Amino acid sequence: MQPSIVRTHTADLYDAHVLKNYARAALTLVRGRGSLVWDDQGRQFLDFTSGIAVNALGHCHPHWVAAIQRQAGELIHTSNLFRTNNQGELARRLVGYAGPGRVFFCNSGAEANEALLKLARLHGMRKSGGEEGKCYQVICAKNAFHGRTFGGMSATPQEKIQKGFRPMTPGFAFAELNNLASFEALIDAGTAAIFVETIQGEGGVNPCSTEFLLGLRRLCDQHDLLLMLDEVQCGIGRTGSFYAFEHAGVRPDAIGMAKGLGGGFPIGAMWVGERAADLFHPGSHGTTFGGTPLACAAALAVLDVIERERLMEKVRFNSARWHADLKQLVADFPAQVLGMRGQGYLVGLQLAADPLPYVVALREAGLLAPPAGGNVIRLLPPLTATVAELDQCVEIVRGVLSARA
Numbered sequence: 001m002q003p004s005i006v007r008t009h010t011a012d013l014y015d016a017h018v019l020k021n022y023a024r025a026a027l028t029l030v031r032g033r034g035s036l037v038w039d040d041q042g043r044q045f046l047d048f049t050s051g052i053a054v055n056a057l058g059h060c061h062p063h064w065v066a067a068i069q070r071q072a073g074e075l076i077h078t079s080n081l082f083r084t085n086n087q088g089e090l091a092r093r094l095v096g097y098a099g100p101g102r103v104f105f106c107n108s109g110a111e112a113n114e115a116l117l118k119l120a121r122l123h124g125m126r127k128s129g130g131e132e133g134k135c136y137q138v139i140c141a142k143n144a145f146h147g148r149t150f151g152g153m154s155a156t157p158q159e160k161i162q163k164g165f166r167p168m169t170p171g172f173a174f175a176e177l178n179n180l181a182s183f184e185a186l187i188d189a190g191t192a193a194i195f196v197e198t199i200q201g202e203g204g205v206n207p208c209s210t211e212f213l214l215g216l217r218r219l220c221d222q223h224d225l226l227l228m229l230d231e232v233q234c235g236i237g238r239t240g241s242f243y244a245f246e247h248a249g250v251r252p253d254a255i256g257m258a259k260g261l262g263g264g265f266p267i268g269a270m271w272v273g274e275r276a277a278d279l280f281h282p283g284s285h286g287t288t289f290g291g292t293p294l295a296c297a298a299a300l301a302v303l304d305v306i307e308r309e310r311l312m313e314k315v316r317f318n319s320a321r322w323h324a325d326l327k328q329l330v331a332d333f334p335a336q337v338l339g340m341r342g343q344g345y346l347v348g349l350q351l352a353a354d355p356l357p358y359v360v361a362l363r364e365a366g367l368l369a370p371p372a373g374g375n376v377i378r379l380l381p382p383l384t385a386t387v388a389e390l391d392q393c394v395e396i397v398r399g400v401l402s403a404r405a
């Protein structure tokens, strides 16, 4: 079949049959390898979208592909009515990163966060002596993004996310990120937890400061609240440590994770520290597909590669120069780029104007990079990205900025 026929056909199929809930690029991707993807016209792109921070190992890492192939021929799904080796082993590995506690497996970031929100309710019920509906408020940050389920949406105070779906789930209050006093002011006897992204991703790559995270920990200890961190986008090595909160030396009570964990195979997880791990009991939560042997095999392969190839060390090392080069762009094009934020391979370029024309221009120049809220372009290389690829990214961005200067 001619490539152009394939493209027209796929675009027609989308037009006719796929729900129109995404603003998709006019691009049909057919193949990927490492940091590169190709479309149905044979065009090559440097993929710094990484499936929105999902493809931690880039595309089709041989160890990851082999692990999935092997597991697919052995045992794919059993339900959670039974134990499987992979789920037990993955839980052990994640507890190794997060600290003593327990892990619940699910399939997405939103589901991981739903589990956290249910954990907060159980904690609140325990705080009020077993009585339901007394203590259930969760304090979140303005500009947050926690997912599209009712719990996730309710924790996401953004008009574009909530519009059309109200009423939201009750029990959420919102304070200013990095303003500890604004969080403290909202705490009362009905508060069960504080829930923030360690680095806001969709909201525009806004990191929590170290002092802020340490302050939240202190508030949670003082008021018997759970500190719950959403590491769905910033976790699994993306910032150069396994969890982004490690940079601050803070310990949460619970963590939501997904995206990079499966490297492209859907899996999410909630880790709960020992303080709250006993709140769930048989029957209180579950999901049919959570932690299948296949999903866990993919995640174990991701962890193997992160460890064996020392990817977190590489992210820390490589990002120092990459960030310096990106900051140089801020200096060279001050009318277009107002700043650079982020950590490791989770970077946001703060533009002076709407990022969408830039996203298109970057794509035409061979770089895939997603926008974020507040006029930001995100750069999300796979953890395997090489120095040469980071340099190429800078050159493409420089070229697009020069053309518009």
Ligand SMILES: Cc1ncc(COP(=O)(O)O)c(C=O)c1O
Residues within 6 Å of the ligand: 052, 108, 109, 110, 111, 113, 145, 146, 147, 148, 197, 201, 202, 230, 231, 232, 233, 234, 258, 259
């Ligand atoms: C920080 C954060 N939390 C939750 C989610 C929701 O994850 P999912 O799309 O897998 O449901 C996202 C997705 O972008 C996210 O960035």
